[in-house]
Amino acid sequence: MKVALFIPCLSEHLYPESAIAMVNVLQHVGIESEYVENQTCCGQPAFNSGYRKEIIPLAERFIDMFHDKEYVVAPSGSCVTMVRKFYYDLDIRDKLKPALDELAGKIFEFTEFLVDVAKVEDLGGSFPHRVTYHDSCHLNRELGVNEQPRRLIRNIKDIDFVEMEQPDICCGFGGTFSYKFADLSTSMAARKCQYIENSGAEFCIGADSSCLMNIEGYLRKHNMRAKTMHIAELLAKSLRM
Amino acid sequence: MELSALKTKVYIKEALKDERLRDAVDKATQTAIKKRADKVQQIPYWEELRHKAHAVKRQVMENLDTYLETFEQRCQDNGVVVHWAEDAQEAQQIIRKIARANNVKTVVKSKSLTTEEIHLNKFLIENDIETLETDLGEYIVQLLDEIPSHLTAPALHLTRKDVGRVFHEKLGVYYTEEPTELLTIARQKLREKFLAADMGISGANFAIAESGSVVIVENEANARLTVGLPRVHVAVLGIEKLLPSFRELPVSLKLLPVSATGQKQTVYVNIISSPLRQLTGEGPEQVHVVLLDNGRSKILADPQLRETLFCIRCGACLNACPIYQQVGGHAYGWVYMGPIGITLIPQFLGDMEGRYAPYVSSLCGACYHACPVRINIPHHLLKLRNEIVESGHTMKVEKIGIKMWAFLAKHPRLYRFATWFPGKLQKLHPKPFPAPGYTKERALGTFDSKGFRKRFYEMQKGKKS
Numbered sequence: 187m188k189v190a191l192f193i194p195c196l197s198e199h200l201y202p203e204s205a206i207a208m209v210n211v212l213q214h215v216g217i218e219s220e221y222v223e224n225q226t227c228c229g230q231p232a233f234n235s236g237y238r239k240e241i242i243p244l245a246e247r248f249i250d251m252f253h254d255k256e257y258v259v260a261p262s263g264s265c266v267t268m269v270r271k272f273y274y275d276l277d278i279r280d281k282l283k284p285a286l287d288e289l290a291g292k293i294f295e296f297t298e299f300l301v302d303v304a305k306v307e308d309l310g311g312s313f314p315h316r317v318t319y320h321d322s323c324h325l326n327r328e329l330g331v332n333e334q335p336r337r338l339i340r341n342i343k344d345i346d347f348v349e350m351e352q353p354d355i356c357c358g359f360g361g362t363f364s365y366k367f368a369d370l371s372t373s374m375a376a377r378k379c380q381y382i383e384n385s386g387a388e389f390c391i392g393a394d395s396s397c398l399m400n401i402e403g404y405l406r407k408h409n410m411r412a413k414t415m416h417i418a419e420l421l422a423k424s425l426r427m
Numbered sequence: 428m429e430l431s432a433l434k435t436k437v438y439i440k441e442a443l444k445d446e447r448l449r450d451a452v453d454k455a456t457q458t459a460i461k462k463r464a465d466k467v468q469q470i471p472y473w474e475e476l477r478h479k480a481h482a483v484k485r486q487v488m489e490n491l492d493t494y495l496e497t498f499e500q501r502c503q504d505n506g507v508v509v510h511w512a513e514d515a516q517e518a519q520q521i522i523r524k525i526a527r528a529n530n531v532k533t534v535v536k537s538k539s540l541t542t543e544e545i546h547l548n549k550f551l552i553e554n555d556i557e558t559l560e561t562d563l564g565e566y567i568v569q570l571l572d573e574i575p576s577h578l579t580a581p582a583l584h585l586t587r588k589d590v591g592r593v594f595h596e597k598l599g600v601y602y603t604e605e606p607t608e609l610l611t612i613a614r615q616k617l618r619e620k621f622l623a624a625d626m627g628i629s630g631a632n633f634a635i636a637e638s639g640s641v642v643i644v645e646n647e648a649n650a651r652l653t654v655g656l657p658r659v660h661v662a663v664l665g666i667e668k669l670l671p672s673f674r675e676l677p678v679s680l681k682l683l684p685v686s687a688t689g690q691k692q693t694v695y696v697n698i699i700s701s702p703l704r705q706l707t708g709e710g711p712e713q714v715h716v717v718l719l720d721n722g723r724s725k726i727l728a729d730p731q732l733r734e735t736l737f738c739i740r741c742g743a744c745l746n747a748c749p750i751y752q753q754v755g756g757h758a759y760g761w762v763y764m765g766p767i768g769i770t771l772i773p774q775f776l777g778d779m780e781g782r783y784a785p786y787v788s789s790l791c792g793a794c795y796h797a798c799p800v801r802i803n804i805p806h807h808l809l810k811l812r813n814e815i816v817e818s819g820h821t822m823k824v825e826k827i828g829i830k831m832w833a834f835l836a837k838h839p840r841l842y843r844f845a846t847w848f849p850g851k852l853q854k855l856h857p858k859p860f861p862a863p864g865y866t867k868e869r870a871l872g873t874f875d876s877k878g879f880r881k882r883f884y885e886m887q888k889g890k891k892s
Contacts, residue, residue, distance in 0.1 A: 193879050199846055200872040202879035209883065221883050224839040232829050234790060236812030236821065240833045247837065275809065327792035356749045360789025367436070367787065368864025369443050374749050374789070375869065403869030 187304065188218045190255035192293065194265040195227050196395040204395060204416035208261045208296050210427045211418055215306050219259075222251055230268040234361045238276055245273050246282055253285035257303065258293040261418050262394050263325025266295045271328055295325055296418055297393055301334035308341035311424025316346040317415075318387035320378070320401065321354040322394035335393055335417050342424045350385040359400035375404040382412050389415045428573045432760040432772045435783050442754035448584055452576075452755040455583045459746040462689025463797075470685070480682055481801040483675045484737035487667075488727060494636040494669045495718065501639025505701040507714045514721050515545035521717055522547065522628070522661055526556055529659050529713070531625040535617075537643065537650035538562035538581070539630025540740055541663050541719060543574060543762040544775075547628070558628075559620050561649040563613055570597040576756030576764070578742035579687040584755045617649070627653040627711070631664040632739070633679055634716075637672035640700040641716060644683060644693040651697055660711040662699065665719050667727075667736040679739060682799035686741035722775050735770045735807055737800045744794035744804060750787060759787065766794035766804045773811050782820040785811040843880075850874035 189212065197205040209219045228248055229241030248269065252258050260266050270290045278286065300306045319339060326332045332354070339347050358364065358374025365371075378401060382390045390405075390412050392398045402414040415423075430438075442448055467473050487494055499509045512518035526534070534556055536542065548569070551558040560569040564581035568574065570593050575581030582590070591604040600612050629650055633642040641662045643650045654660050670676060684690040703710030727733045745751045745765035756764035761784075763771045769788060773781025785808045794804040815821060835842045853874045865871070877885075 191883075195846075196872075198879045199850065199874055202875050202877070202882050205879045206882055206886065209886070219883075221880065226836040226839055226842045229833075229836070232833065234809065234812075235825070235829070236785075236809070236814075236816035237826075237829050237833075238813050238816075240829055244833060244836050272809070275806075323789070323791035323793075327796060354793075356789050356791035356793065358749070358789060360791070363786065363789045365865045367439065368867065370439055370750060370753065370787075371789070371865075372868040373443055373753050377749075377753075399872045400869065403866075403871060406870040407868055 187216070187256070188220060189257040189259040189299070190220050190222050190252055192228075192252065192258050192260035192265065192269075193221070193225065194260060194262045194395070196399065197261055200399065201395045201416065204418050205261050207416065207422035207427065208259070208418035211300075211309065211421045211425070212259070214309065214425055214427070215300070215304060217304060220255075222255070225251060228265050228268045230265060230272070231361050233268065233272055233276075242276050242278055245276050246278055249273070249278070249282050249285050249289055252293070253289040256292070257299065258289065259296055259299045260293070261296045261416060262396070263295045263322050263329055263331060264394055264396060266293055266298075267324040267328040269293050295329060295331055295393065297335040297338055298329065298331045301337060307337045309338070309421055309425060310343075311421065311426070312343035312345075313420065313424040314344040314346075315388045316348060316386060317389045317391050317420070318348050318350045318382060318385040318412075319353060320350075320357065320382070320390055320392045320397060322392055322397045323354075323356050325393055326354055331393075335391070338417065338421060339391060342420070345424075348385050348387060350381040350387070350390075352381060355381075357397045357400050359397050361396070364400060371400075372404070375400055379404045379408070379410055379412075383410050387412050389413050389420070391415055391417050391420050393417050430574065430757060430760040432776060432780055432784055433782075435758060435760050435787055438758040438760055439754050439787070442758045447586070448755055449753060451584055451586050451589075453752055455577075455580065456746045456752045459580075459689060459742075463685060463743060463746070466685045466689050466691060469691075470681070476678055476682055477799055477801050479678050480799060481737065483670065483678065484800055485734075487669055487671065488733050488736060491666065491669065491727060494671060495666060498634060498636040498639055498669060499718075501637065502716055503639075505639045507639060507701060507716055510715060510717045512717050512719045512721070515719075518545045518663065518717055518719050518721070519547065519550045522551070522663070523554055525659065525661060525715055526551070526554075526626060529625065531556060531659065533557040533559070533620070533624045534626045534628055535559050535561050535621055535624040535653050535657065536565075537627070537629045537645065537653040538565050539628070539663060540575070540578060540762060541630045541665050542628060544721065545663070545719065547663070559617075559624075561617050561621065561653055562645075563610070563647060563649075566613060566617065567593060570594075574757070574762055577745055578740045578763070578765070578767075580742065584757065621652045621656050624657045626659040626661065627657040628661045628663065629653055631662050631668050632683065633670050633676060634664055634668045635671075635673055635676065636669050638700060640673075640698050642676065643697040643699070644680070644695065645697070646688070646690075646694040648695055651695055654697060654699055655710055658704075658711060659713045659715070660699070660702075661715045661717060663717045663719060665721070666723050667738075683739055683741050686743035686797070686799040726774050731810055732770075732774065732807055734802050735767065735774065737802050738767050739800060741799055743797040743799060747793040747797035749791065749793065750789070759784065767802065770804060770807045770811060773815060778815050778818040778820050782815050785815065847878070850876055850878070
């Protein structure tokens with residue numbers, strides 16, 4: 187099995203280690219990764235701010251680039267949501283619509299791909315720490331993926347997995363929302379981080395680098411105990427990668 | 428209290444600093460969420476109900492003209508007078524005329540967001556008609572000269588201490604914060620007014636086309652008294668409130684109380700079908716129904732956004748919203764607040780006045796999941812944001828920035844260069860781009876010196892050699 191990597195902007199520029207971890211974990215279960223050259227952004231930040239016609243060319247080149255791959259996998263629920271669901275709100279060329287249908291059926295978020303497609307739930311690793319899991323909103327509510335990452339976590343040996351209070355409440359990031367309404371966004375992050383702290387977890391695991399960046403930023407600035415970790419990194423670390 | 432949707436950023440800042448307000452809103456919404464979840468759990472077919480209600484609403488909206496005609500016909504058959512109001516002014520004038528014709532000096536009102544929408548209280552009082560809210564929460568906010576801060580719990584932003592203080596100051600009674608005592612005080616004051624009122628004004632939760640009936644659900648019996656005691660009754664309702672027949676009512680009667688207050692049923696369900704006094708010697712002599720458009724038919728014309736008219740004003744999306752939970756309802760600056768409110772603000776007030784509203788959301792989708800009629804609020808917010816951009820009501824600098832970025836993203840080499848640059852810059856100076864608001868309370872991530880692409884290729888090379 188071979189997957190084409192869809193590397194979101196934050197994974198490319200700020201958190202490449204989580205995407206590298208994803209590649210390593212996939213390889214561990216016998217799945218080869220291919221980097222699709224010349225990929226850029228899927229257009230989500232602009233789309234969420236209300237810009238549609240500006241990103242049609244980006245969507246079209248993305249569809250063109252990825253639709254003929256066997257599978258497309260990304261370490262982010264929100265970027266997958268953009269392609270799988272929100273590309274349908276764009277006036278893309280009719281010619282590309284069948285290609286979009288095709289792509290929408292084979293683009294997956296990493297944990298969704300592992301559990302639902304590759305049928306892997308237990309990687310056999312070990313991680314003797316207390317962790318909690320943050321549900322990122324798009325992954326949880328748009329894609330309906332919340333059980334898959336939890337199964338992968340629970341199957342790690344020696345791990346102490348605790349649910350925080352309201353694991354599915356938004357961390358306050360919301361893309362451009364985080365600076366357009368910075369005070370509000372911060373206040374939401376504060377609440378999330380308090381729940382993380384209350385859980386006693388050493389690590390807050392997540393499947394989207396954007397939420398993790400927001401949460402990590404608040405935890406660090408306020409000298410809180412927990413660290414954030416992408417689920418791909420958790421799995422890689424549990425396998426001593 | 429005059430609010431403006433344009434000042435939402437200011438209101439949000441103020442609300443975030445108001446510990447008392449945040450405490451009150453947080454407690455109330457958390458309690459509401461728990462009560463709702465508890466009841467939802469007891470209804471195994473909850474999701475089916477939501478789908479059913481959505482389907483009914485869709486069918487109604489797609490055939491609204493027919494249902495409205497039937498409704499008007501049936502009302503007339505029942506002896507109810509139907510008035511059509513295109514906008515708020517027209518509705519106000521219709522109600523003033525009815526009041527004049529019947530020599531009305533005092534009005535009692537039961538809770539109605541639609542009359543808030545048309546600023547009816549202010550209008551009637553300016554026309555020398557004493558107008559009094561009789562829902563306890565509405566009564567409290569009226570005493571304070573505020574507007575409701577929640578769709579179903581108007582005084583949600585206040586604690587019982589606040590209410591005690593308001594009653595003491597405005598009604599001249601002794602100070603108490605005991606809920607039963609506060610209730611007794613309100614009941615005594617209101618009962619006199621009910622008995623003396625010339626006209627009652629209500630809204631409607633649902634209107635039944637097939638029978639020409641108006642349905643009002645409530646817990647305090649104030650709607651029942653508002654309808655039953657005065658000589659004249661006026662029900663003001665948005666044209667979207669229709670249901671085809673009584674067969675569709677039970678689904679709504681199940682969904683609404685669970686979503687609104689975590690009750691299996693409301694204490695009262697009032698159904699008004701005709702002026703009863705001639706027949707029974709009780710009830711109103713006249714019943715008027717004012718059907719309000721006020722921009723609704725324009726919303727109806729959009730196949731996607733018409734879904735925002737499915738709203739049954741339960742307030743579940745407010746309670747579920749992590750933003751509403753922090754700032755309460757006044758921060759939105761209009762009578763409809765919270766997630767559903769920010770879809771309605773630009774549609775009712777226009778893209779200019781409503782240009783900030785749809786952005787007061789992190790698009791988390793908790794509202795959609797709580798909505799009993801499955802209104803996909805985040806999806807509509809995205810569309811409304813696009814309309815605001817297209818109408819030119821966003822900052823020019825943002826538009827230019829997005830265009831430049833989109834151009835770069837089409838050219839991978841340029842894009843790589845443009846995104847390589849900040850990494851280098853950040854290395855030279857560790858804090859090159861302090862996004863002012865963002866970094867006040869949050870540390871910023873660090874750009875990777877190589878990026879994934881380079882690292883991936885290096886890894887591949889390493890494996891081969």
